[in-house]
Amino acid sequence: MAYVNSKKYGASVQLYTKINGDISYYITYKDETNKLKRAKIGDKSKGVNEHFCFQKRNEIVHKIQLGEDPLIGKKKKTKTTFKDIYNDYIIWAKGNKKSWCKDEQFFKNHLVSFHNKNVVDIKPKDFEDLKQEKLKILSIRTVEYMFAVARQIINHALKNELIKNYTNPLSGGIVKIPKPDNSKIAFLSKEQATNLLKKLQDENNTLYNLTTILLDTGARFIEIASLNWNDINMTNRLIYFKATKKGNARYVYMSDRVYNILSSLERISNLIFPSSNLKQRLQMPKQWQEIVDELIIGNKTINKYRITTHSLRHTHASWLALGGADILQIKEQLGHKKLDMTLRYAHLIPSRRHDLIKEVFSA
Incomplete structure (x- = not known):
């Protein structure tokens, strides 16, 4: 999806429709060096609207005109945890996946160690360590599905801009996901x-x-x-x-x-x-x-x-x-x-x- 200019405020306020149907609001302005900037103000689901965004833009532009730093007083960005992006993912999954119950179960039972971690701080080694730990107690097929769920959660967050400037460790072969050897079968006599x-x-x-x-x-x-x-x-x-x-x-x-x-x-x-x-x-x-x-x-x-x-x-x-x-x-x-x-x-x-x-x- 592309950024869409507000019908009322033009390019000053832009709308971005996420996959889950929510709308993120952005403002654009030129900083003290005349460089065009885009900043996210918030989501419609959180009560943000176009008029509020336009007011925030006016405040920022006014500070720049006075030679003040528009970022002074801005709250420190809070971390986005793995549990945060899961909560957004599971809302989407319930409306789009028949197996959402299984995803929920795997998140709660097997990905507990990641729940409160800042997503962007989760490194490939963290997944490698988790893989070795789980392979000691779970089947290869179970670990494979567990990693598939984690990969989908992170991909969902990236697509919906819940996190930025992060490469999914479970995509592109960065972390090798175990695959069951389907040529080997065990059956009962x-x-x-x-x-x-x-x-x-x-x-x-x-x-x-x-x-x-x-x-x-x-x-x-x-x-x-x-x-x-x-x-x-x-x-x-x-x-x-x-x-x-x-x-x-x-x-x-x-x-x-x-x-x-x-x-x-x-x-x-x-x-x-x-x-x-x-x-x-x-x-x-x-x-x-x-x-x-x-x-x-x-x-x-x-x-x-x-x-x-x-x-x-x-x-x-x-x-x-x-x-x-x-x-x-x-x-x-x-x-x-x-x-x-x-x-x-x-x-x-x-x-x-x-x-x-x-x-x-x-x-």
Whole structure:
């Protein structure tokens, strides 16, 4: 957006419309050296208007004409903290991002050390130190998303001129953001899955239900968490998963145990698996990972091969591949937008190439 001259005061007062719809007011004037200056007076959301800006401009111009320094008496600029720019970002996110709840959660839980820091004082090394600290306790995928949220918050602040003369350390490769190795997948064996489901069924029925539907549909956790009863067709035993940023829309057939679970659930909310406050779940309860780590020896320290909630999706796809499903069937089942994402399971599909050669070219 460009600076727009006031209809009433001309170029003396200028308006700048920010992405969030708020308007910033600026004044222009010539200093004692006859150099044109532009200064921000404030935002419309803070009660600033064109008339107030024009009055402030007159005060500054009058001081310059008298040979006085117009900046004397000006309050010292206060610092803009990371929390300040987040507060502006989350207002925008709530109106523009479906995943704003997740962003809010990551800011509160994983970016706490930056909350009260002056943004322009945050250096690349600060993010490097945070990365090393978080990689000790969080998965690579979680740290990747955490940095993505931080990058978006800073970019939002730069676009809306909440901060100036600052280069985002998380853009342009300044700080290397960890990327999960998607070629490496961890999945449960049939025996491990059976033992896990049995333990969950004995200890926590909610975790059992979530695990079963994740395992038997291959859906992402966010897709299960956002499922509502309108997406369920019990007559035809189909579940409809809506299109997301990462996945295509699709219908998935219910296994017998998924059908039985859905048939037995009490409809206390439009969501099928609401949290205790009847809102959408943001993640699998922590108890699930604790149970898995206890059940599978060494799982907690195995890093990229650790069984996590997302491994249930890998397990579903891997079992399909081992069962003989072709790569396009697996792609459709998982809702992958690109075939490249599905090819990681190709090596598990039993090869009939040699058998086909014998059949086609036999004498």
